[in-house]
Amino acid sequence: MPSSPLRVAVVCMSNVNRSMEAHRVLRKNGFHVRSFGAGSHVRLPGGPRKPPVLYDFSTPYKKMHGDLSSKDQKRYQRNGVLRILRRNERIKPGPERFQECPDPFDVIFTCGQRAYNRVVVADLCARDQETWQPVPVVNVDIDDTLEAASLGASIICELCQGLQQAGDTQSRLAELLQAAEEKTGRSFLHTVCFY
Numbered sequence: 001m002p003s004s005p006l007r008v009a010v011v012c013m014s015n016v017n018r019s020m021e022a023h024r025v026l027r028k029n030g031f032h033v034r035s036f037g038a039g040s041h042v043r044l045p046g047g048p049r050k051p052p053v054l055y056d057f058s059t060p061y062k063k064m065h066g067d068l069s070s071k072d073q074k075r076y077q078r079n080g081v082l083r084i085l086r087r088n089e090r091i092k093p094g095p096e097r098f099q100e101c102p103d104p105f106d107v108i109f110t111c112g113q114r115a116y117n118r119v120v121v122a123d124l125c126a127r128d129q130e131t132w133q134p135v136p137v138v139n140v141d142i143d144d145t146l147e148a149a150s151l152g153a154s155i156i157c158e159l160c161q162g163l164q165q166a167g168d169t170q171s172r173l174a175e176l177l178q179a180a181e182e183k184t185g186r187s188f189l190h191t192v193c194f195y
Contacts, residue, residue: 005032006164009105010156011115013039015057015095018111018142020088021149022156027091029157031164035091036098038110038118044068047075060094061085080146099123104195105135107163107173109156111142111149116189124193132194136173139189155184 008031012019015037023035042055044064053071055064065085068076076082088095098119110116116139124137138159142152159176166172170192177188 005030006160007104007106008033008160009036009098009101009108010034010111011036011038011098011108011119012111012142012144013037013115013118014042014044015097016042016044016088017084017144017146018149018152020084020091021146022109022111022153023091024087025153025157026160029161031157031160034096034101034103034105036096036101038098038115038123042095044081045079047072055095057095057097057100061088062093065089084146104133107160108135108137109159110137110139111152112144113139113141113189115139120191120193124195127195130195134170134192134194136170136190136192138173138177141186155180155186 008026010019010022010026010033015035019035019037023033026033037057042057042059042064043052044055046052053068065082068081068085073082108119110119116137120137140152140155142148159180162176163172166176173190177190181187
């Protein structure tokens with residue numbers, strides 16, 4: 001078993017719900033984890049027949065919470081967004097974009113096909129490789145709901161635990177993904193990129 005915890009990145013589009021729930025669960029289980037968004041803005045639901053509310057990635061979760069509370073506290077309390085933002089504040093100050101992070105990771109999980117495409121195709125494959133260190137990128141499709149985020153976080157945590165025990169991320173990944181596919185009935189898109 002490796003002496004240091006696995007360095008894990010979890011990426012969804014806005015770094016609000018899915019990646020942050022996985023961040024919470026992985027941190028609780030002792031992993032060195034960072035979470036990110038891959039979109040151009042943080043997008044939160046605007047309400048029935050209203051456009052989404054957009055924030056820059058530099059906006060702290062606390063400020064989003066205050067802004068939405070002043071706009072329509074009942075709506076954002078009811079749909080769970082205020083609770084999610086409060087949870088996020090306890091984890092880190094604000095959302096981060098994956099494209100702006102130069103740090104290496106042992107494994108990267110994305111929480112949907114759009115995030116996977118942004119991370120793999122639009123970012124990692126376009127970066128200048130400095131160390132040529134391989135990093136597996138695994139997509140776990142997670143609907144953007146509280147329940148799905150919780151389930152997705154446990155799947156990601158189980159995969160991380162398996163990789164941590166294996167000690168060699170590359171050699172065990174296919175085997176762990178196969179077992180996870182059989183257990184969950186999901187398929188996991190994955191590839192290896194280089195830093």
